[in-house]
Amino acid sequence: MAKEEKEYFFEYKMVIMTVVSALITFVAIFVPWYLMFRFWDDNHLFKLFTGNVSNLIIAFVVMFAWMVLHEIIHGTFYILGGAKRKNITYGVALEKGVFYCRCGEYVNKKTIMMSLMAPFTLIGVVTLIIGFITKQWWLVILSGINIGGAGADLCMFFFFIKRHKDVKFMEYGDSLYFSLKTTEELDKKKFKVVKLIDKEKVPKNDNKFRLVVSKASWWFTLLMIILFGICLLLEHLG
Numbered sequence: 001m002a003k004e005e006k007e008y009f010f011e012y013k014m015v016i017m018t019v020v021s022a023l024i025t026f027v028a029i030f031v032p033w034y035l036m037f038r039f040w041d042d043n044h045l046f047k048l049f050t051g052n053v054s055n056l057i058i059a060f061v062v063m064f065a066w067m068v069l070h071e072i073i074h075g076t077f078y079i080l081g082g083a084k085r086k087n088i089t090y091g092v093a094l095e096k097g098v099f100y101c102r103c104g105e106y107v108n109k110k111t112i113m114m115s116l117m118a119p120f121t122l123i124g125v126v127t128l129i130i131g132f133i134t135k136q137w138w139l140v141i142l143s144g145i146n147i148g149g150a151g152a153d154l155c156m157f158f159f160f161i162k163r164h165k166d167v168k169f170m171e172y173g174d175s176l177y178f179s180l181k182t183t184e185e186l187d188k189k190k191f192k193v194v195k196l197i198d199k200e201k202v203p204k205n206d207n208k209f210r211l212v213v214s215k216a217s218w219w220f221t222l223l224m225i226i227l228f229g230i231c232l233l234l235e236h237l238g
Helices: 013-040 044-050 053-080 110-136 137-149 151-161 213-238
Strands: 005-011 090-092 098-103 166-171 177-182 195-198 211-213
Touching: 013 110, 013 137, 013 151, 053 090, 053 098, 053 137, 053 213, 090 151, 098 166, 110 137, 110 151, 110 166, 137 151
Parallel strands: 090 211
Antiparallel strands: 005 177, 005 195, 090 098, 166 177
16 A cells, blocks of 8 residues: 655754854865965965955955855756746845745655755866866855855755655745655654754745845845945045
C-alpha cells in the first residue's frame, strides 16, 4: 500500500543560518584575500579602501547588484525546473537581513536543489576561478561575498539531500517559511537548520507582486543615499 503524502510547514533557524553564513563568509573572503596578497604583485586590492567616496559608492552599488543577481539566478532555475513565472516573487527585507526569491508554488526535489546551488556555483565558484586566472581582484572579492551569502542555500541543500525523492517544496512570505509535501514521516524528526511549525504561523502568499520591498528597506536605501550625498559634498568642498 502506497504511503500517504503529507504536508509539513517549517521555519528556518535563523541564528544557526546566520552563524553558518558568517563562518563561510569569513573563509570565502579571507582565503582569497590572503592568496591575492601572497601571490599577486598588485596593490589594486587596497584601492577600494584608499580611493575616493565615488569609488566606495560604485563598490556598494556593484555588491548590491551582485546580491540581486544571486536571487535572479534562483528564480531562473525555478522557472527552468517548471515553476510558472507568475509565481516567482523577488523581495528585499533588510531589517531581517535578506534578499530573497520566493517560489510560490510546489516544485520537485531536483528543481529546488538546482536552484539552491546555481548562484553558489555560477557567481561564486566559477567566477572565483575566473577572477584568479585573470587576476581580477574585484571579481574574486564579489565571488567570496556571494559564497558567504549562499551559506543558507548550502544548509538547505544538505537538508534536501536527506529527503525522499518525492518531496515537493514551496516558500512563503519573505522566504523564511516553507512547506514540504512528501510521503516521508517528518513529524518526530529534528533538524539542525529548520524547525516544524503549525500551519497557522505561516503567512499567506500573494503572488500578484513580482517585487516586494519592505518599508524598512526603503528607509535604509534613502538613508544611504543621503549619507553618500553628504560624503560626496564634503569631499567636493574639501
